[in-house]
Amino acid sequence: MSGWPPEDGATLVEAMPEEEYHAHPALSASGMKQLLRSPLHYQQSRAVRVEKPAFDVGHAAHSLVLGVGKEPVEIPENLLTTRADGVVVIASAKAKEWRDNAYAEGKVPLKPKTYAEVIGMRDAILANPKARALLELPRMTEVSLFALDPETGVPLRGRLDILAGAKCGDVKTTSDVRTFKLRSVIYEYGYDVQGEVYRLLTQLVLGVDPEPVELIFVEKAAPYEVRVVRLGEGWQVGGYARMRTAIDIFQSCIEFDVWPGDDYEDGPVEEIEPPAYYLSDVDRLTGAGVL
Template sequence: MTDVAYDGIVYDLDEPLYHSLPGLSSTGAKKILRSPAHFHHYISQPQEPKPEFDQGSAVHTKVLGVGADIAIYPDGTGDEVFEFEGKELDNVLASNGAVSTKAAKAFEVEKRAEGLIPVKREKGRVVNLMAESVLADPTARRLLESGAPEVSMFATDPATGVYERGRLDWLGRMALDLKTTSDDASEEAFAKTVFRLGYDVQLAHYEHIYHLITGETIPYLWVVVESNAPYLTGVHRLGEDELLMARRRAKEARERYARGIESGEWPGYKTRSGGPIGILRAPVWNVNQYIDEFEGAHA
């Protein structure tokens, strides 16, 4: 369906280069399951850096040893300085600590251009605490003792002809995905995050590519660390039934992508009824709430 830029497992591939390559990525798979129109918009519009991802990216660098490091905004309390308009500033922040001054904005632009992640001092402290939590967790530390970070994978699905790409955070005896969460890292809480953000589809997408390349299926684990004190770490895998569902969703993503490439059409939402107007049905939680409120009630 497209010219193959890479094939197989590729180590030490530059991250910006990886993201510029063609093919269906895990993010693309999640977008196209929302709707083909969402996917088409995603690949058609330039993706700007999102500050809300900075903390997670910085933790990745600290734990995995590759990626963008942090740059602390000079705030008058450390050794950091910034040359701006002919002056050497030891504080670029506003009087209230906001990153709103011309100097602070210039610092951000310069550091991002250098491949660094600009953060305020407190966020830098939190990044270090989160990374320390992961590396102090005995299960996570054992899994990270052997393997390689940021491993790129490329393969063509024989069933659909779809060229796929994926980038594992860590590949050793198992595949690891390092996640940060503003919720908690418990099984119950992270399970909700997994299905809300489509991490299950990401897993199945990576698993599929790895199997196409090697003929093998290896365990896939999430190492998740909290972004709030006490910065606990959890290590989780997907249940067997949930893995089967994830594989089916990833297969649907490939099929939708293949149809879009062939037809050039990227439709929006499709109603369950098949008609132009959707019919809203109460979700299970709302039905249960209704039963709790009115079961046995008298008019």
């Protein structure tokens, strides 16, 4: 991005092309998640950015709900092939050409069933009062924020679905919006880290005291249930600690130009212990006289 970094190290960019944003060298929440796994995984993710077809549903849902991004288009049914097992596939040369042209135009080609599911997700989100309240705020959409971390000077970036003053929000697709499931999803996908990156960038760029991040979760299959959650103090404390750890790892790797895997130090082989649920199951079996 031309003019980066600005003198104060903070800037906001609207309508930044997605490819340009992802190519930017500043550290993002996604990069932090990779660093927390291992610097080796982070280095690989930067060297080869993989766009999986599974991402298409998320891109399409974002476009329909937020009104920006890659437009979903339905692949004509007559171009598709139904296999003997009933699975609809893109097999013919014409179908593949149609799909590739859609991608080249910056669109998201979807099979009819998937397209109908994305429409269902959009309608469910817009019918949810809590989601609609967030979406109807005066806001900027798909906005990119850049700033220098005040503690280390590491350049940071974040791309927010919804920025409404001190309020940040994101739309997430998932398989199950029950609360106990979402707790695992938030941790597994690093949405706690992402939330704290958003809050830090909002503070640095806009000079506001950021509110807790709100996430709109929608199920990817009928009945497309929706749940809106706020990342409270526990997630904020944990996400901030994980964010700071990732930034420190990044700074160290940049300084020494070493990007190790998770198990790289000399020493004895790690003895791996079973998880609590395994031990509980063994106790149950032992008590029943099985072992």
